[in-house]
Amino acid sequence: xxxxxxxxxxxxxxxxxxxxxxxxxxxxxxxxxxxxxxxxxxxxxxxxxxxxxxxxxxxxxxxxxxxxxxxxxxxxxxxxxxxxxxxxxxxxxxxxxxxxxxxxxxxxxxxxxxxxxxxxxxxxxxxxxxxxxxxxxxxxxxxxxxxxxxxxxxxxxxxxxxxxxxxxxxxxxxxxxxxxxxxxxxxxxxxxxxxxxxxxxxxxxxxxxxxxxxxxxxxxxxxxxxxxxxxxxxxxxxxxxxxxxxxxxxxxxxxxxxxxxxxxx
Amino acid sequence: xxxxxxxxxxxxxxxxxxxxxxxxxxxxxxxxxxxxxxxxxxxxxxxxxxxxxxxxxxxxxxxxxxxxxxxxxxxxxxxxxxxxxxxxxxx
Numbered sequence: 608x609x610x611x612x613x614x615x616x617x618x619x620x621x622x623x624x625x626x627x628x629x630x631x632x633x634x635x636x637x638x639x640x641x642x643x644x645x646x647x648x649x650x651x652x653x654x655x656x657x658x659x660x661x662x663x664x665x666x667x668x669x670x671x672x673x674x675x676x677x678x679x680x681x682x683x684x685x686x687x688x689x690x691x692x693x694x695x696x697x698x699x700x701x702x703x704x705x706x707x708x709x710x711x712x713x714x715x716x717x718x719x720x721x722x723x724x725x726x727x728x729x730x731x732x733x734x735x736x737x738x739x740x741x742x743x744x745x746x747x748x749x750x751x752x753x754x755x756x757x758x759x760x761x762x763x764x765x766x767x768x769x770x771x772x773x774x775x776x777x778x779x780x781x782x783x784x785x786x787x788x789x790x791x792x793x794x795x796x797x798x799x800x801x802x803x804x805x806x807x808x809x810x811x812x813x814x815x816x817x818x819x820x821x822x823x824x825x826x827x828x829x830x831x832x833x834x835x836x837x838x839x840x841x842x843x844x845x846x847x848x849x850x851x852x853x854x855x856x857x858x859x860x861x862x863x864x865x866x867x868x869x870x871x872x
Numbered sequence: 873x874x875x876x877x878x879x880x881x882x883x884x885x886x887x888x889x890x891x892x893x894x895x896x897x898x899x900x901x902x903x904x905x906x907x908x909x910x911x912x913x914x915x916x917x918x919x920x921x922x923x924x925x926x927x928x929x930x931x932x933x934x935x936x937x938x939x940x941x942x943x944x945x946x947x948x949x950x951x952x953x954x955x956x957x958x959x960x961x962x963x
Contacts, residue, residue, distance in 0.1 A: 761899065792888050796889040
């Protein structure tokens with residue numbers, strides 16, 4: 608029986624899709640079978656981040672409407688045999704699926720795969736309700752900015768009222784130098800305010816943009832500090848005890864050393 | 873003369889944190905205004921065990937920093953007390 612996790616944020620542009628692609632790839636690299644569902648109907652992006660945009664035949668609305676079988680619509684990833692994408696249609700509206708259809712879709716996958724990750728659209732309207740309907744766990748992505756943390760608090764409030772099994776936070780695009788100078792909120796400041804458990808802290812990293820350009824998630828790139836942070840997040844999801852570094856430390860160095868250490872042990 | 877070499881008293885990160893605390897405090901209050909009513913009635917119940925007062929005279933308010941000048945949101949309660957409910961000098 609797999610786990611169904613929705614990746615959400617409230618605010619747009621904080622890195623939900625990148626996070627979904629990287630955690631999914633990270634879990635697949637650890638040998639888990641993973642399905643990524645793009646719920647950003649009308650504005651799909653997950654296929655592009657993964658470099659699978661040319662391979663999509665069916666989308667999740669066609670599955671929900673029973674016009675194809677779910678396995679027909681799953682697109683196998685380029686790098687990992689055990690990673691699949693269920694794409695969003697590019698031409699429909701956010702309400703093209705119902706929460707009931709999402710629950711049904713998720714439960715049809717949960718017995719056959721270890722992790723179902725749902726990439727939620729921005730906002731807290733119908734698209735949010737559809738994306739969260741089938742999930743038991745949630746990952747909230749926020750950047751260390753006032754507006755993003757505020758929206759994250761709103762989303763956490765909504766998720767709490769829906770009785771989620773767990774709600775965890777990823778703080779994305781942290782700039783360690785700015786934190787050191789006191790020009791950016793650190794992890795403690797943000798968790799203090801949101802009072803939820805932190806799953807990981809991801810540094811701002813140019814390699815994420817290059818990875819997006821190439822359609823290859825940064826988690827596979829040991830030179831990328833953000834990629835290594837996502838690899839550690841994937842391990843934490845499997846309950847492997849990977850310690851969290853304070854944001855103000857030299858992030859990239861710390862995360863790299865830990866990875867090398869793990870491989871050689 | 874203004875000393876320009878002196879660093880600012882706090883970085884913008886600290887400003888962000890205190891602004892957020894206020895914003896989120898306000899957001900949560902707006903989302904669940906009943907909380908303030910529940911707080912008031914719980915406070916009254918606790919005070920009523922010790923003090924004799926008229927609950928119509930009681931004023932409880934939550935102040936956001938801008939309106940009261942304080943650091944963060946502030947709870948003020950004004951309760952004109954008539955006396956103790958009972959002698960409380962047991963040892």
